[in-house]
Amino acid sequence: MTPEIAMFCVLGAPVVQALLVMLIPKPPGLRDLIHIGFSLFAASCAVYLVSAVAHGQTGYIVLARPLPNVDLAFEIDPLGAMMTAVLTGLGVLHAVHAAGVARAKQEREPSRMLAFIALAMAGVTAVAFSANLFSLFVAYQALALAAFPLVAHRGDSEARPAARAFLATLLASSVGCFLPAIIWTYAISGTLDFQVGGVLAGRVDALTANVLLVFYVMGIAMAAIPPMHRWLPASSTGPFPALVTIQALAVLPAGGIGVLKVVTFVFGVGMAEAAIAAQALIVLVGVGMIVAALIALSKQDIRERLAYSCMAQSLAVVMGALLSLQPGHFGPAGLFAAALQIIALSCSAATLLMGAGTTAAITGRTKVADYAGLGRVMPWTFAGFAIASASMIGMPPFAGAWAKLWLITAAAGSGLVWAAGLAAGAAILTFAHLGPLAASALAARAPTDAFKRPDGASILLAAPVILAAAATLSLLVSVNSLAEFLAPIWTARAAP
């Protein structure tokens, strides 16, 4: 297998998967088998790609040439390969869990939901692999369109306006801010291809660089930067498997990956020209983290609470990426923090949302107050829930801790101690809205009232949660090798 074939497989498998799932909605067993099997296949191809990149191989595929100087092209780089491996790996667990939820909850039109989950995974993979700004834009739009049916899935009076807000925010910001920024970049540099060290490096004055940065960051609304975050709380009306896809595996991580790619390959690490806008945006993002965590505290519905909690985590990704634009030697640390944070966010958010999905499927409970004592009845699920909460908060030795540590290091190292303070404040507030919840679920007295499904969770519902929770521990052993693996993206290629 060559890297190119593996890339085709990772990008194409979910599309085939979606088609097959739509064509073979019955029997459910076969449908779920296809769904899980293809997810597993995509994940194994992604793992192969990581090893290929580690061995210095490259891959570049061109799907179309819609404009004379611009290709719809995909390329593997360490960042894209790593993110794809993490997301598709979690995608396998999610595929198992989604099959379980579809059975347990008798969700309407499960095959449509599974198909669009697969398409959204293809979208986020395309975002991660995109070789130029145009491909990133196409993949971004495709992902927004693929995720839209997931938000609108229930089709009721609550889901419809939410889906409309979701699509309107994502598409309007991408057309209104992201596209003009792309056009501007093209006008300045005459190319849209990503370059290590930054396309714009040495080509722009400070004013242009600052304005462009604001356009890019606001345009990539998937990262949930306020005031472009409205889609995220709106999406919480979707069914749980859709929420996992949107908030943990596809849309929110795609925003983080998009910002990271733009900062790394368009601006370049340590691009001092854009420092003012970067600082202003760090203030916005830092305050946004605090406010999002506070709003999460006020929400009583678990889906809304987790949506705002994920938003705070995603903003940490953006903060890390923006810190890399500060002058000094801590740019790479910011990028590394952002990359770790995406991994941590995906693992912990997937665990939390799958745990909440399992809980809703078994007990029918979605209110935070009703969670007390459930850990005694569903120990595996809530063990996973607690681990993921700890990771979100940033407690060692879970994934979130390393990301937070690097973030604070990068902030302090760049001289922005207040940014480190904001990140720490957000972590404390995250503890406030997740810590007591996990603790009361595990420690309080078991509820005595009737469950929706008294026979308990099937293995399909419980195993993915605990496995995803275990994944949050993975960074404990792999941080160093990950840093070495990702190093090429912030080290400019040796001059020829």
Add this chain to the structure above:
Amino acid sequence: MVSGAALSVDFLLAAGGATLLLIGAVAALLSGNAIKRVGGLLICGLGSVAALAAMGVGNAALVTVIALLFVYAVLGTALVVRLQESYGAIETPEIDGADANSDGREPTS
């Protein structure tokens, strides 16, 4: 000071034709009555004939314009008759009102 050459008969005729054209255009676009609209159209066309003639264009062009004018008149008249038959009115506000009403009505299944 305006020279005598500039104020020739041709110039005055052309200016008069253009004025006629504009008056006709206003009537054709803004009048509230279908017959007046068609009338305005004819005035507008005659204005252009006058202006063209004053500018000394060839006969072929004038014949073309007059033929066009004739077709517009025929089509306009036919349209007014059909409007009267269908709506029982040729006042455009009434016609618009009738259309707006039928837009709002739900079709019967």
Add this chain to the structure above:
Amino acid sequence: MTPAYLDLARAHAPLLMIVAPLLGAALTLVTGAARVSWVVACVAAGIGAYAAIDFASVVLGGAGQAIAGVGVALFVDGVGSFAAALLASVAAVTILAVGASLKDSGAAVAPLALALVLCIASGWIGALVARDLIAIVAAVETAWLASVGLVMLNAQRGRGALNGALRMLSYGGVGAAFMLLGAGMIARATGSFAIDALPLAHIQAHNLAAAGAALIVLGLAVKGAVAPMHAWAAAAVGRLPTTYVLGIGVLSVLGALSALVRFSAYAIAAPEIGAAISATLAVLGAASVIVGSVQAVGARNLLRLTAYAGASQAGCVLLSIALGSPAGFAAALMQLVAFSAAAMALYGGAAAGRVQSLEMLDGYGQRAPLASAAITLGALSLMGAPLTIGFLGRWRLVEAGVGAGWWWAAALVVVASLAGVFYGGRLIERMYFRRANAAYAGERGVWRIALAPALIVAIATVTIGVAPGFLLRAAAAASLKLTGLAS
């Protein structure tokens, strides 16, 4: 024997693309029966389209054959040959699609309606290859009066069409008078009615010539439904939920816009008046983008929404030609293709289920999946979604605009796309995520083979968007031969 005739036909292709539809129109009137006349019309339109495409491929293919002056009356240029091929193809697809609505206005009038569609095509193609300004106006009016007649015929089904016809008659008549006056003024200033004389003549009376050219631009803009002179379009197509709407909403508008592009190519090339015409086009284009977009966002009728979106797209065409550069004209030609594809997909998809108001779209995805797919692809193209031809056209405009330092034009394109997100997104949401209103739930889409063209065109919006090489080359070749092949 046969090759000799074919060679003769090829040598006179510009004439053939005008005459074939006209002959076809006469024959359809003679045949009488609806189905037979449809077949005759299809053949005539097919021959015209073949001739036009073949001719365009010869002219734009790089051979550079000098057939600029064809006889005394015709004068072929890059824009004319490109747009004539596009127009003839659109006419052929329209005739094919009209087969689905033959019985809608009564079988008796079907031959007449088909003849009128062919006359529209023939008239606009004539305007694209005519040399003399008066001949151009006469061709334009032939097409326009045929359009008015077509709308009037559809009043058999609903009287609302008559109101649209009245608007078309009054707006079009005023536009015609403007064009005639403009032609006279240009002739007075340059001493000739010949369109190719405009860039070459040493114009003495700059203001007179500029005013004349501006009047012709205005007259054509009225017919091309450029906002704010597009009130007729919404009224005429808004109550025409049959495939005949393609003849008005796409064929006629496309013809007018193409003629506008062609005339502007000559006017802008004239050094004395170029700047004034460019400014006129820029102002009109900007107004059309803004007014069209705002109206499309507020529209509650799918057909009218498409007309308004078309006005916004027409504004982009005008902005492109206002740039005056070959890149701008190439962008304009791409946008014409994008406009026709998107409008055909939307109108065709709407006609399939006789959809008028947006409420009728609720649950359309279930009732008429193919028609919904056509509407979806058309809407995506109007949004300027990447990998559709709509994106391509706008990207070319932005490229050309930014190259010339017209940042505001690029900003307007973004505004048009942003509005597209709102109205296009609304269409998609209604079709796929709402349950059908009880009143329409039983109505299923029309399943006739003749509706296939809309779907094919919709698929073409994507295929061309992904692999646009040949189209881009053709548009680039056309824009390099703006004012005649001889130059």
